[in-house]
Amino acid sequence: MTSTRGMAVTGLGTALPPTVLTNADLEQTLDTSDAWITERTGIRERRVDGSTGELAVQAARAALADAGVEAESVDLLILATETPDALMPATSASVAGELGLRCGSFDLNAACAGFTYGLVIAERLVAGGLDRILLVGSDSMWSITDHDDRNTAVLFGDGAGALVLEATADDSAGVLGWDAGTDGTLGSVLACDIGGTIRMDGQTVFKKAVRVVVESCAAALEKAKLAGDDVDVFAPHQANVRIIDASARRLGIPGDRCAVVLDRTGNTSAGSIPLALADARERGRLHDGAIVLVSGFGAGMTWASAVLRWASQPIP
Ligand code: UT7
Numbered sequence: 001m002t003s004t005r006g007m008a009v010t011g012l013g014t015a016l017p018p019t020v021l022t023n024a025d026l027e028q029t030l031d032t033s034d035a036w037i038t039e040r041t042g043i044r045e046r047r048v049d050g051s052t053g054e055l056a057v058q059a060a061r062a063a064l065a066d067a068g069v070e071a072e073s074v075d076l077l078i079l080a081t082e083t084p085d086a087l088m089p090a091t092s093a094s095v096a097g098e099l100g101l102r103c104g105s106f107d108l109n110a111a112c113a114g115f116t117y118g119l120v121i122a123e124r125l126v127a128g129g130l131d132r133i134l135l136v137g138s139d140s141m142w143s144i145t146d147h148d149d150r151n152t153a154v155l156f157g158d159g160a161g162a163l164v165l166e167a168t169a170d171d172s173a174g175v176l177g178w179d180a181g182t183d184g185t186l187g188s189v190l191a192c193d194i195g196g197t198i199r200m201d202g203q204t205v206f207k208k209a210v211r212v213v214v215e216s217c218a219a220a221l222e223k224a225k226l227a228g229d230d231v232d233v234f235a236p237h238q239a240n241v242r243i244i245d246a247s248a249r250r251l252g253i254p255g256d257r258c259a260v261v262l263d264r265t266g267n268t269s270a271g272s273i274p275l276a277l278a279d280a281r282e283r284g285r286l287h288d289g290a291i292v293l294v295s296g297f298g299a300g301m302t303w304a305s306a307v308l309r310w311a312s313q314p315i316p
Helices: 023-029 034-041 052-067 091-099 111-127 184-189 202-223 241-251 269-282
Strands: 006-015 019-022 045-048 076-080 104-108 132-140 158-168 174-182 233-236 291-298 302-309
Touching: 006 052, 006 111, 006 174, 006 269, 019 023, 023 034, 034 241, 045 158, 052 091, 052 132, 052 158, 052 269, 076 091, 076 111, 091 104, 091 132, 104 111, 111 132, 111 158, 111 174, 111 269, 111 291, 111 302, 132 269, 158 269, 174 202, 184 202, 202 241, 202 291, 202 302, 233 241, 233 269, 269 291
Parallel strands: 076 104, 076 132, 233 291
Antiparallel strands: 006 158, 019 045, 132 158, 174 302, 291 302
16 A cells, blocks of 8 residues: 555535425325434435536535636546436536536446545555546435335435545555455345335345444554554444444444534435535544544445545645
């Protein structure tokens, strides 16, 4: 995992659609209750009726403005999503067009783990010579959710987050260790056919999620030669606060170091980790030098974790 160039996160942006759907709203249409949803998931409200491409453009524009860089200077766009606007062209192509990018672009589908896979790929490409990468995680999960199915309708929402990732002379910055895995035998526990809606065996996903998040984060930390207690910010996939709490406890990460936004967003799949990172930054927790652990898991089942030393300055 050695490189002569580090990777800095010079810009961060997010986007949520304006329509808010609260637990009280869901009580009107489903056999559920605010108390059940809050206790079992930690979710209080989610945003719905967004489109993956529009949210991605909005988050990317905010990240570019935050970094103070022009769209034409971006070397590559990676869009992590499992809800593309069309089968083709890739949503990244329309997003690139809207933004006025002049570089290559591709969609990356690793479900809710997509953003973390994108981060690891970006780091290797920066080490290999690219100067500036736009990494976006965007999903419109509400569009593939059966709104009458209480098993899934209470969980998912729409949202996006984007990072501008740039080469930095500080070679200790960026990804220090990572881990990824897939168990394709569990494909049916969380699935959605083309044109269909999400089917999920929640309990199986829950149990597997806690196990793989803990094992994968431990493997990434070991490669970085760090322990749970060294983590300043744990920004895991935002699916269920009980998964986050159980994972953090087993990893020895104090609860107050966990970034949690799912109470306001629900599960936004590839959007969830950058949304959590943005929240941590707003709270003043993402200072240069901070050790940040991200971990995503989802349909596949597939998962990925990465340990970063945070830096916000590019090569001068
Ligand atoms: O990106 C990855 C995506 N997915 C996940 O991460 C999902 C992981 N799984 C979970 O988060 C949890 O398993 C759920 C939140 C989906 C379910 O929570 P649970 O604690 O595993 O509940 P359960 O499935 O064991 O159901 C407990 C009870 C059942 O009733 P009975 O049999 O005890 O009478 C369910 O029918 O809760 C009932 N139930 C509900 N009640 C009110 C299930 N869904 C609901 C609901 N409202 N929305």
